[in-house]
Amino acid sequence: MTFDEKQRLTRQGDIGKEASGVRIRAARLAIGKSQAELGKAADVKKAAISNVEQGLSLPNRELMRYLYREHRIDFNFLMHGDFNHLHQDVQDSLFFQLERLENGPDQISN
Template sequence: MSKGACALRILVAREVTGLSQLEVSQRAGIANNALNNMERARQFPNREIMRYYHRAHRIDFNFLMHGDFAQLPMDIQEALFAHLDTRQRTPQIVDGS
């Protein structure tokens, strides 16, 4: 549940949607720099972004905050795991980790 782990899951959730940071932040009703800070492990995900991902993409709080995936629909699990696997094979630097 570290900021770095949450940042990775927030980033992967956005990648699964196929949306840019700006598009997601606008749809979630948050400032773009807030989403950028979440994806760079400078802050934990806020309530608004978690609500957006759950309502719009079926990605719930338990996954974003804790990495728990059991409650996610199978198609969402598969998409998230594919992106996580890709990220693990191509290490990237996340600020604040």
């Protein structure tokens, strides 16, 4: 995958709700959790995660803190799409999920 393709998949530089929602959903899928499981782990309501993934709101601090502390997915990726500083294994998991979402988001369960 080229650098340009990675930038496109992460929507690098886009700080909007929809782009952040796509990145949050990819992160959730990369760590293998449902919305309910992620909500419980991060002490956030499932509805809040659903709203973020739908692009209705931005992720809150608790969710971002959990993803960073437990899974090494940091604020810069979640909010801006910056991926260069992420560990390679984290990048690999995220890009796999971002490609899946791009190719058929309706085929991926919550």
